[in-house]
Amino acid sequence: MSTAVTKGQAPYYFVPGPSRHPMMAAVGLFFVVLGAGQWVNGVEWAPYCVLAGFIWWAVVLKQWFSDAISESERGLYGDRIDLSFRWSMAWFIFSEVMFFGSFFGALYWARLHVLPNLGSIDNALLWPDFKAVWPSEMAGMTASPAGTVEPFRTMGPWPIPTINTALLLTSGVTLTIAHHALRENLRGKCIGFMWLTVLLGATFISLQAFEYYEAYHHLNLKLSSGIYGSTFFMLTGFHGMHVFVGMLMLLFITLRLMKGHFTADKHFGFEGAAWYWHFVDVVWLGLYMVVYWT
Template structure:
């Protein structure tokens, strides 16, 4: 919601006209999926298709969001649109909760049921050296029941994961301060703390990129490193992608704030991005404990 939207000045419920954006976004995603699939299967041209699709998709989203901002600034969004946006964002975050629940569930199932099954008496004849320890990597034991996983080292909670935890928790505080500043009408203070929040997100991603390079090159920890490697990269990788998306949300909200958008009374664009960022923070806390400590 924007500064130009006031109760009673907007339509009963704004319905936009026919738009090219959905079909254009679908075209971009087609090239993304085509390129990713072909690249993974060894076709070099897939990388170009993936890059083209991502660029196409980004341009379409920029135009789509720009239209939404113009509609909001033009006073077309009233209370009913505000409620629609809130419900939409809430259901979107719920879908993200279920998304991460699937990966946390896979990690839980592997550790609680799969490992004990492989180490049971029924499997001792096939894999006599296998022990039910996580992550199936210890001296004198196989790295996998079939012996097909190369030796690797795991990543503990110190120092980078703990530093990243502090960064995300701090970013949640700075974002909350910015929100309170906006509600009090202190726009300059709000913008300053928003830039600080964006910076913290960027630093988090930088540390995670360094951690990945160290794990892959120095620890031989890869996606092929058994269930540990696959769940480690899926959980931390998808979370990192969500941090990147959330950081972009906050960046664009900050730029809108600098243009004078939003008021202390109506600023759901800000609130929606804040909801998403706090969700990312909570997921990281669970990930920090389940992946790095346990």
């Protein structure tokens, strides 16, 4: 049962009562995984199972977050809970660093170790026509001398990736301005810059979708385009997904600001979303330099 609370005073450490939300969220994820597993095997009902699972999961999260927001607005979250949230968000972002680190590591290993090794004298008898060149823009230039990888062109840094870089860097500035405005209790200014940040994030996603269209239809660059194609789409695709999630976080924070939530002194919900967004910005800078320029 929840901690007893003196009116107007937050508990030392709030302990919520029993909740159905974890179990219900697990049910939704079960149907997502079940449907995804059957989808790759060509089962007709699988896409509908995935969709139903996501809808179920989203409804549960909405209810779960609504309960947490209600508890926060009732003043149940004291300093100990605030510290818990900060540590939780820090460890979550650390896990995201490791997540992207694995993909950057795969790109590094393929380019600086695997490719030179395959093109060495030791493998000359096995693949005499192999050319250890990066990026691999035609069949036979990577570990596919038999021509199983279709010819393609690589994605350069101009214009869309560079424009997207400017958009994300600008969004980091507008978010910082909004944060300082909130700390100074300038709610109107804060909300205005938050909407601008959300708009910049949405524009980034739209331009990346157009970039993918160009890649598939004009460059013949696909996920199956050798190690270059797989690392390109894994890195940029997962980053785009994180931008989308971050944009949703900032959108919901903005809507809460418009409802009068958060104060100049207590607004970790805002800060946590800002941490995540700045992390996404930093990852993009590394991705922009490594994937598009080198």
